[in-house]
Amino acid sequence: MGSTSTYEVRRVTTRQLLLIAIPTGLALLVLFGIVVAASRRESDLELGRDEAEREAALAAVPGGSSSGSRTRKKTAPGNVEMEKVTPKFDPELEGMTRRQVLNRGIVLAALTGLAAFGGACLAFLWPKLSGGFGSVISAGNINEIKAQIKNDKAPFYNPSGRFYLMTYETELDNAEGEVLYPTVFTQFKETGLIAMYQKCPHLGCRVPWCSTSQWFECPCHGSKYNSAGEWTGGPAPRGMWHFPIKLNGEQVSVDTGTQVEGPPKGTSTPVNAEAKGPHCVGI
Numbered sequence: 001m002g003s004t005s006t007y008e009v010r011r012v013t014t015r016q017l018l019l020i021a022i023p024t025g026l027a028l029l030v031l032f033g034i035v036v037a038a039s040r041r042e043s044d045l046e047l048g049r050d051e052a053e054r055e056a057a058l059a060a061v062p063g064g065s066s067s068g069s070r071t072r073k074k075t076a077p078g079n080v081e082m083e084k085v086t087p088k089f090d091p092e093l094e095g096m097t098r099r100q101v102l103n104r105g106i107v108l109a110a111l112t113g114l115a116a117f118g119g120a121c122l123a124f125l126w127p128k129l130s131g132g133f134g135s136v137i138s139a140g141n142i143n144e145i146k147a148q149i150k151n152d153k154a155p156f157y158n159p160s161g162r163f164y165l166m167t168y169e170t171e172l173d174n175a176e177g178e179v180l181y182p183t184v185f186t187q188f189k190e191t192g193l194i195a196m197y198q199k200c201p202h203l204g205c206r207v208p209w210c211s212t213s214q215w216f217e218c219p220c221h222g223s224k225y226n227s228a229g230e231w232t233g234g235p236a237p238r239g240m241w242h243f244p245i246k247l248n249g250e251q252v253s254v255d256t257g258t259q260v261e262g263p264p265k266g267t268s269t270p271v272n273a274e275a276k277g278p279h280c281v282g283i
């Protein structure tokens, strides 16, 4: 028997991308604003320093026209010497203000980063919240589903969940079946339904149902699968992926967030698995 595996699937939708991109963009904008504000603040401080130095220089020249304050002192009768004025610029105050700007910027950036992280988490969990592909999807009443399959002679199809449900009858016991369909075979056998992902294991085309052969037949390269999605021909490497089924009372739900890899070539588990008529797609 070939190896099979079960794994979780998460796809990034446009909505998820937006939920990630918007907070990230906001975070970048805030950071940009902080850098610009800090640059302006530094520029203002430079201007203030230049202005103070200019005032001091003017104050040192007799008759200078500075509007700033200057101090006179008498050195001799009739002579007045301008005393050098020290710029009133407090470096301690300058440093503290810059620190404040940077500290507030760091806190703001951290908060924005947290918001972006929260948005990304929400985006990751969104399929579970919205009930679309990637979540557990309610398919309906089991008796109604089986009646529809019997009446249509076709699988029950859920487009938003991207899965097929088909009636399933097998002679395998649970131990044999769980080797081929780990963790899900017992559900399939007990409910009499098997859930298949519509995606072809070859190159990913959607595999439609062929009403004449009563098989799934891929129009892209001709891979074929029996009514349980098990490989019967074509370039696909194995059978179709399956999803776990849960039954709550009579309500069937399908967990499209968990894919179970299809069984290897040569597997044929349903009773009456042979084709019932002409194929829709040539091999």
Ligand code: FES
Pocket (backbone or CB within 6 Å): 200, 201, 202, 203, 204, 205, 218, 219, 220, 221, 222, 223, 234, 235, 236
């Ligand atoms: S994608 Fe289905 S056979 Fe190639």
